Amino acid sequence: MILSRVKPAVGAETQESINEKKKKNKTKVPRLEEYLQQRDYLGALTLLEFQRSIGEKEEHADLWIGYCAFHLSDYKRAMEEYKALTMKPDCPADVWVYLACALFFLGLYKEAEEAASKSPTSPLQNRLLFHLAHKFNDEKKLMGFHQNLEDVTEDQLSLASIHYMRSHYQEAIDIYKRLLLQNRDFLALKVYVALCYYKLDYYDVSQEVLAVYLQSMPDSTIALNLKACNHFRLYNGKAAEEYILKGVVNAALGQEIGSRDHLKIAQQFFQLVGGSASECDTIPGRQCMASCFFLLRQFEDVLIYLNSVKGYFYNDDTFNFNYAQAKAALGNYKEAEELFLLVQSEKIKNDYIYLSWLARCYIMNQRGRLAWELYLKMGTSSDSFSLLQLIANDCYKMGQFYYAAKAFDALEKLDPGSNYWEGKRGACVGIFQLILANKESRETLKEVVPLLRNSGNPQVEYIIRALRKWAKDNRVLLS
Structure with a gap:
């Protein structure tokens, strides 16, 4: 017996079934509402910009x-988006x-106040004006x-943020605790x-509260930094030595690879130790503050801290090198030169930073010949070329035209296609x-x-x- 079938077991599918399958297999594009519910603002922004580019704008797309x-900060x-909206005749009043x-978070407080005054009264407007006040x-x-x-x-x-x-701080804590009782999933409040x-110096309590948050958000940068601060406050000076080591490593790595992020981390570690109550009056603490300000290029503050401990480091090459750099950065070239010359370490003395600062001090102290001799002792390298440029420009600026001319001449030989001729011509004149x-x-x-x-x-x-004519008139023999 042959059984009848509604559709064949093998063979072509109907067009209707094929279309249905295509619909099921088609990749579903998330809607704007889904992105916003998930707080995926980057995804939402990407979708909105794409829709704008192809002319399929969502309702109120510019607002979104x-x-x-x-x-996204x-x-x-x-x-810019809100300003463009305010130019339109049908602009919603709340846009102001x-x-x-946006102006407030850009630090444009006066402009923020003016814009807020054009909007209807609302809780958001009141909160903003509260912060502006x-x-x-x-x-x-x-x-x-x-x-x-x-x-x-x-x-x-x-209100808590203003407190x-x-x-x-206690008033802020009371508000946050009350809100946490009402909304236990608001973990950021912890x-x-x-x-x-x-801030109230209850470091152990702070650590306990923070531990709850870190269980859910173990990678939070602000929470980890606060944990480190609590740890530092709660434990002895050994913790400070951990932090100092991290600061030194980050500073060295940052300078080596040119990373601002590493330098910023180093500055924060140095500040953490130097600003702590237990270390601020110690020699390591003051060195840390000097290092912090050095990275911030605030050399007057660097000298305040280095001056307070210099008696302990008279023969310390690293200290004298850093002390000299701070002096030179503030234009105290005579003292800086003396400090640079105290350095005995061959490693430091062969470092380009040392050579360039010492050369600048020589020139600023009207001793261009010594700067030129520094260059002559160097081998051919990118560092020697950089030092040559420094000598040429600084000597020219300080009116030491003889060594400026020699330096520009050497630069011109190394790079004939450049405009060093103009510098040499000016120096010779x-x-x-x-x-x-x-x-x-x-x-x-x-x-x-x-x-x-x-x-x-x-x-x-x-x-x-012109030179020969003058030389002849003044009986100067030229070759």
């Missing part, structure tokens, strides 16, 4: 783009307060906006509570001016002519003829 940019982009928020230190307005706050989460968080910024306890003013020996003119002849520039012969 500003919203996503703001939540791209406040400049958010500001959104623009004000704090920024402007306007107590009267601050209290007025304070009275308008309601017992809702957003307003209470705003924190005004050092009212970090805020821990920060407040840290400068030498002639010094001779005329009796500030340079007439015999030096004999060396100027060969230097000029090393250039193939058509101006050379004109300058040499």
Whole structure:
């Protein structure tokens, strides 16, 4: 017996079944609402920009783009989007307060206040003006906006932040704890509570509160930094030596590979140790603060701390090297030169940083010949070329034209296609001016002519003829 079938067991599918399968297999593109619910603002922004580019804009797409940019901390982009919206005749009135928020986070407080004043009264506007009153230190307005706050989460968080910024830490803790009782899934509030306890010097309590948050968010940068700060406060100076080591390693690596991130981390570790109550008056603590300010290039502050401990490091090469750099950076070239010359370490003395700073000190102290001798002792390398440029430019600036001319001449030989001729020409003319003013020996003119002849520039012969005429008139023998 042959059984009848509704459809064949083998064979072509109907067109209807094929279309159905295609629909099922088609990749589903997430909707904007799904991105926003997941707080994937980058995904939402990408979708909105794509839709804008192909002319399939979502309803209120411009508003959503500003919203996503703001939540991605791209406040400049958010500001631009909201500003563009305010130019349109059908602009929703609330856009002004959104623009004000973006301006606030850009630090444009006056502009933020002006924009907020154009928006309708709302809780968001009140919170923003509340924070602006704090920024402007306007107590009267601050209290007025304070009275308008309601017992809702957003307003209470705003109030707690103002308490924190005004050092009212216990008041901030009370608000955060009350909100946590009402919303146990607001885990970030635990970090805020821990920060407040840290500010109140309750480091052990801060650590306990923080531990709960770190169980859920073990990679949180702010939480890990706060944990490190608590750890430092709670334990002995050995912890400070761990931190100092991390600072030194990050500083060395940052300088080696040119990483600003590593240098910033190093600066933070140094500041953590140097600013601590237990280490601020110790020699390592003061060295840490000096290192912190050195990385921040605040050399006046560097010297304050190094001056306080220099008596302990008279024969320390590393200390003298750093001390000399700080002195030179502030223009104290005479003292800096003396300090550089105290260094005995051959490794440091062969370092380009040392050589370039010492050369600059020589030149600034009117000892260009010694800077030139430093260059002559170096082999051919990118460092020697850089030192040659420094000597040429600094000697020219300081009126030491003889060594400027020699340096520009050497640079021109190494890089003939450059414009070093102009520097050499100016230096040679400068030498002639010094001779005329009796500030340079007439015999030096004999060396100027060969230097000029090393250039193939058509101006050379004109300058040499002028020099020869003067030399003949003044009975100076030129080769």
